[in-house]
Each structure stands twice: as structure tokens, then as C-alpha cells.
Amino acid sequence: xxxxxxxxxxxxxxxxxxxxxxxxxxxxxxxxxxxxxxxxxxxxxxxxxxxxxxxxxxxxxxxxxxxxxxxxxxxxxxxxxxxxxxxxxxxxxxxxxxxxxxxxxxxxxxxxxxxxxxxxxxxxxxxxxxxxxxxxxxxxxxxxxxxxxxxxxxxxxx
Amino acid sequence: xxxxxxxxxxxxxxxxxxxxxxxxxxxxxxxxxxxxxxxxxxxxxxxxxxxxxxxxxxxxxxxxxxxxxxxxxxxxxxxxxxxxxxxxxxxxxxxxxxxxxxxxxxxxx
Numbered sequence: 001x002x003x004x005x006x007x008x009x010x011x012x013x014x015x016x017x018x019x020x021x022x023x024x025x026x027x028x029x030x031x032x033x034x035x036x037x038x039x040x041x042x043x044x045x046x047x048x049x050x051x052x053x054x055x056x057x058x059x060x061x062x063x064x065x066x067x068x069x070x071x072x073x074x075x076x077x078x079x080x081x082x083x084x085x086x087x088x089x090x091x092x093x094x095x096x097x098x099x100x101x102x103x104x105x106x107x108x109x110x111x112x113x114x115x116x117x118x119x120x121x122x123x124x125x126x127x128x129x130x131x132x133x134x135x136x137x138x139x140x141x142x143x144x145x146x147x148x149x150x151x152x153x154x155x156x157x158x
Numbered sequence: 159x160x161x162x163x164x165x166x167x168x169x170x171x172x173x174x175x176x177x178x179x180x181x182x183x184x185x186x187x188x189x190x191x192x193x194x195x196x197x198x199x200x201x202x203x204x205x206x207x208x209x210x211x212x213x214x215x216x217x218x219x220x221x222x223x224x225x226x227x228x229x230x231x232x233x234x235x236x237x238x239x240x241x242x243x244x245x246x247x248x249x250x251x252x253x254x255x256x257x258x259x260x261x262x263x264x265x266x267x
């Protein structure tokens with residue numbers, strides 16, 4: 001069982017994400033490579049011009065799920081440190097909504113871990129975005145997280 | 159409505175042995191309920207608390223709200239539930255003080 005390194009970072013924030021600061025925090029002498037993912041607000045969705053986005057989260061669960069992803073990538077890949085930050089609230093076009101930085105001794109593990117982290121975040125972390133357009137707003141289509149199947153249970157005595 | 163008789167039938171026995179105190183026969187519990195994304199819009203609020211039969215399932219809790227807000231029922235197939243911040247199966251029995259959330263497809267990132 002791997003435990004999360006205490007110098008990893010998992011955060012939900014309401015201010016702009018300081019990407020350079022996150023990179024500095026994962027940049028350790030043991031490393032040799034950092035791979036980052038910067039997800040930012042697109043100016044259109046399904047050919048409609050987006051005005052801005054509003055993100056909300058089930059915050060306690062979202063943080064727990066982000067840490068779970070951190071544990072998973074530490075187990076799966078030979079990496080050193082992780083910074084994973086998601087912003088909530090209103091975001092304008094071009095602003096960063098999610099930022100992930102992974103440091104590792106060698107680049108392959110850093111690329112693989114960063115890719116796994118963002119893909120898993122988008123599938124399993126309870127965060128939602130509402131897209132605002134000139135003529136209204138919609139909740140973005142998303143992915144349904146995989147949920148456990150029915151609980152096996154002993155038959156009640158009859 | 160929560161089917162109380164059925165929920166009690168499914169409740170795991172809390173009597174550990176012959177000397178255990180007799181449990182209350184009919185008991186209700188209070189659970190916290192959270193709605194997110196479009197479900198919050200449909201239910202009209204983000205947080206609620208509900209009284210259900212002891213060991214009622216998450217499915218029964220959802221049915222309680224679907225009866226109150228009929229539009230919710232339309233979303234049943236595209237909702238996952240969590241119990242105490244962990245994804246949970248619909249037949250998970252509830253305990254007093256549990257926090258249940260109904261989660262539409264996630265769209266973070």
C-alpha cells in the first residue's frame with residue numbers, strides 16, 4: 001500500500017491557478033522530468049460561442065477522489081511528486097480550470113501518469129460545469145462515473 | 159414511499175448474541191441528501207435531510223424524491239449515487255447519519 005507523499009498537492013481553488021508555482025513545487029532534485037496538463041476554457045461548445053463557465057464540485061468527495069488518483073499513479077508509475085489543482089466558480093475564456101504536474105526521474109512515467117491522471121479525473125471526480133451562452137445556459141454533457149454493481153447479499157431468512 | 163417492512167427484512171441483524179438487548183422493532187433514521195448539477199436544479203435545492211426506515215436503500219431514498227419531484231425520475235438512469243463520499247450501489251442500505259449524494263455525469267476538467 002502506497003501512501004501519498006506529504007509534498008504532493010491536491011487542491012480545489014476559487015482563484016486563478018498559479019501554474020509556475022505548481023511546477024516549482026513538484027520540481028525536486030530526484031526528478032529529471034516534469035509533464036504538465038493545462039486544461040483551459042474553450043471559446044465554443046458544439047459550435048456555440050461560450051461566454052463563460054461555472055464549475056461546482058462535491059468538494060469533500062472531489063478532493064478525496066483526486067487524492068485517490070494520486071495514490072493510483074504513485075502505485076502504477078515510477079513518479080516523484082504530483083500537483084493536481086481544479087478551479088471552481090466562474091471562469092472566463094482562456095482561464096485554466098484544471099492543472100496537473102507530475103515529476104519523475106524519467107519522462108515516460110511522467111507522461112503516462114499525467115495522462116492517466118487527467119483521464120481518470122474527467123471520469124470519476126464529482127465536478128460539474130455549466131456553460132453560459134448568449135441565449136441561455138446548460139450543464140455540460142459529462143461522463144457517468146463507474147459505480148459499484150449491486151451488493152451481494154445473503155438471502156434473508158424466511 | 160419507503161417500503162418499511164421490506165427495508166426491515168433486508169436489515170442485517172444487530173443482535174450479536176442471546177444476551178443482546180432487544181432492538182427497537184420499528185425505527186427510522188435521518189440521512190443527509192445532496193443534489194448536484196442539473197439534479198440540484200430539478201430538486202430546487204442542493205441539500206436536504208430525509209427520514210427513512212432503518213436500512214432503507216439508496217434506491218428507495220431516490221424514489222422518495224422522485225415522488226416529490228417527478229422530473230427527477232427521468233434522470234434515474236444517468237445518475238450515480240454516493241454514500242459518505244464513496245460511489246455506492248443502489249441497493250446499499252442506509253445508516254443513521256449517512257450522507258447520500260445524487261451525482262449526474264461529471265464534467266470536470
